[in-house]
Amino acid sequence: MQIFPIRPFNPPGDIPALRQQVRDLVARHESRWQLETRANPWFSFDAEFSKALGAAGLLAMNWPKAYGGHERTMLERYVVLEELLALGAPAGLHWIADRQTGPLLIRYGTEAQKRKYLPGMARGEIYACIGLSEPNAGSDLASVRTSARRTPEGWRVNGQKVWTSGAHRSHAALTLVRTEEGSERHAGLSQLMIDLDTPGVTVRPIVDMTGSHHFNEIFFDDALIPLDALVGTEGNGWKQVTAELALERSGPERYLSSHMLLVALIDAIGPDPEPGIAQLIGRLTAELWTLRQMSMSTAAKLDAGEDPVVEAAIVKDLGNAYEQALPRLVQAAVDADLAAKSDLSRLLVWLLVQSPSYSLRGGTPEVLRGIIAKGLGLR
Numbered sequence: 001m002q003i004f005p006i007r008p009f010n011p012p013g014d015i016p017a018l019r020q021q022v023r024d025l026v027a028r029h030e031s032r033w034q035l036e037t038r039a040n041p042w043f044s045f046d047a048e049f050s051k052a053l054g055a056a057g058l059l060a061m062n063w064p065k066a067y068g069g070h071e072r073t074m075l076e077r078y079v080v081l082e083e084l085l086a087l088g089a090p091a092g093l094h095w096i097a098d099r100q101t102g103p104l105l106i107r108y109g110t111e112a113q114k115r116k117y118l119p120g121m122a123r124g125e126i127y128a129c130i131g132l133s134e135p136n137a138g139s140d141l142a143s144v145r146t147s148a149r150r151t152p153e154g155w156r157v158n159g160q161k162v163w164t165s166g167a168h169r170s171h172a173a174l175t176l177v178r179t180e181e182g183s184e185r186h187a188g189l190s191q192l193m194i195d196l197d198t199p200g201v202t203v204r205p206i207v208d209m210t211g212s213h214h215f216n217e218i219f220f221d222d223a224l225i226p227l228d229a230l231v232g233t234e235g236n237g238w239k240q241v242t243a244e245l246a247l248e249r250s251g252p253e254r255y256l257s258s259h260m261l262l263v264a265l266i267d268a269i270g271p272d273p274e275p276g277i278a279q280l281i282g283r284l285t286a287e288l289w290t291l292r293q294m295s296m297s298t299a300a301k302l303d304a305g306e307d308p309v310v311e312a313a314i315v316k317d318l319g320n321a322y323e324q325a326l327p328r329l330v331q332a333a334v335d336a337d338l339a340a341k342s343d344l345s346r347l348l349v350w351l352l353v354q355s356p357s358y359s360l361r362g363g364t365p366e367v368l369r370g371i372i373a374k375g376l377g378l379r
Contacts, residue, residue, distance in 0.1 A: 003376065004311055007304065009296035011075035018076060022083035025056055030089070035343060036210075036350045038088025039260050042253045043214045045169060046090040047124075053091075054124030059098050063106060067114050068122030074303040078252065078296065085256035092166055092214065097121040099251065101128035101174050105193070108232035108240055113193060117172065131161040131175030131194070131218055132241070141176075141367075142185045142238070146220060148177040148192060155179075155192060155225040157200075160217060167203045167216035170196055175218075176237050189237035192229045200224065209353050242309075250298040250312035254319030255291040257358055258326040261347045262288070265330055268344040280333045284326060291319050310375030317368040320358050327351040 029049045030038075037044040053059050061077040063069025084091050102121050105113055120126030137143035146159025157177060167173060173194050180188025196203060200223030206215035232240050262284055269277055295315050301308040327348055330336075336345050373379045 004294060004297075004314060006293065006297045007300040007306075009075060009078075009293075009300045011073060011079055013072075013076060015076075015079055018079055019083050021056065022058065022080055023087065025052060025058070026084070026087045026089045028052075030087075033088070033090060035260075035346055037090055039347050039350050040257055040354055041085055041088045041090050041092070042095045042257070043092045043165065043212075044090035045092045045166075047093055049090060050094040050124035050127075052124070053094065054122060059094055059124050060102060060118070060122035063102060063118065063122060067106070067118035068120075069118075075299060078299045082252045082256070085252050086259055088260045093127050093169055094121070094124045095253075096130055096166060096170075097126060097128040100130060101172075104174065104191075104240065105231065108191075109193075110228065112228060113231065117193070120171075126172075127166065127170045129164050129167045129170040129173045129216075131164055131167075131173040133161060133163045135160055135162050141241075142189075144176055144178050144189060146175070146177045147181070148179045148190065148225070149181070150179065150227070153224060154227050155229065157192070157194070157220040157223045157225050159220050162215075162217050163206070164203075164216045164218050165214055167196065167218055168205060168213065172196060173218060174231065176241055179234055179237075186238040188235060189241075190234045191231040191237045191240055192225055193231050194220075194223070194225055194229060198223050198225060208357065210350060212354070215357075250295055250302075250308070250315040252292070252295055254316045255288060255295065255322055258323045258351050258355060259288075261327055261330060261344075261351050264344045264347050265334065268334075268342065277333055280329060284329070287322050291315065291322060295319070310372055313368040313371040313375070317365055317372070320365070323358050324355045327355055 029046070029052065033046070057070050058080050060069040061072040061080065062074050065071050098121065102118055105117060117126055121128070132141055134143065134145060146157065146161065148155040148157045161175065164173065173196055175192050175194050176189055177192055178188055179190040194201065200221045202219040202221070204217045204219070205213045206217060207213050208215065266281060273281065298308050298311045298315055301311065330348060331352065336348055338345055338349050
């Protein structure tokens with residue numbers, strides 16, 4: 001049984017020129033970015049840079065032109081993402097809209113929803129977040145209790161979401177809610193596109209140990225949401241959201257979040273490392289290259305219209321393990337002064353604190369391994 005069949009990654013066009021276009025754009029903006037900002041780039045924010053990407057045609061790359069897109073391939077978009085992450089370019093403002101919310105609206109949204117949100121997302125001016133996780137549910141996404149009751153005036157929404165990345169900077173939240181009273185688990189779930197400036201919607205920050213703010217709680221207190229905010233079919237929310245997660249789980253962000261530390265290690269050690277450090281660099285580079293091939297293969301399957309749910313879960317599980325292990329391995333191998341001001345020390349301190357949260361993003365290891373086991377017929 002072939003657990004992870006590899007599909008060739010063959011993007012069309014002049015890929016070296018595309019990579020250079022991204023590098024040139026980053027070079028024009030990077031002087032104002034702090035080193036720590038670049039350590040976890042898809043959770044860092046720069047509105048000017050997001051707009052510059054939109055103006056350069058590097059957002060909404062594979063969306064229809066009618067909604068501000070450029071009708072390029074998903075594989076070309078992958079190349080752009082890889083370059084942005086490898087260079088530590090802060091892309092958090094537009095990330096969710098470009099990766100998930102926009103494509104889901106293209107697939108399931110009404111024409112009015114597409115016209116309202118997509119062109120601004122393509123310009124890097126409208127940002128979105130995903131309202132999934134809830135308190136007291138742990139990793140069980142199907143335990144949604146946020147309710148939306150249909151009334152003549154609109155949907156009355158009550159409940160709470162937690163760990164919502166970027167909600168404090170977003171304009172709208174694509175929110176999974178229970179629209180069928182008394183339903184359980186996967187039944188009775190729907191998605192609403194909720195504007196976050198709606199009365200009754202409150203966003204509160206969750207500040208992590210580094211003082212960073214990218215996670216949030218969202219509270220819905222009898223918020224009245226227009227009936228036309230329903231995305232797709234009422235009751236079809238579980239199917240819609242699980243299809244969306246394949247896009248989230250398998251991209252280059254699943255193995256490049258700690259990449260700047262590996263670059264800093266190689267720069268600090270120089271061309272003649274002692275054998276133990278050379279072995280560590282070789283190991284980390286080999287694992288990175290393997291994850292890259294797996295991630296690119298999954299992207300190629302998505303581009304071909306396949307549904308690589310198991311492969312996406314494998315990429316995220318292995319990628320998170322790699323990203324979280326990298327700073328610990330560097331700390332064990334290098335006698336770094338954590339109070340020093342070198343790039344290596346600053347990045348190491350930052351990632352030692354930040355990296356444990358990486359496995360919370362897009363599904364915990366337990367959830368992912370359950371998906372993998374089910375897909376392989378082991379449960």
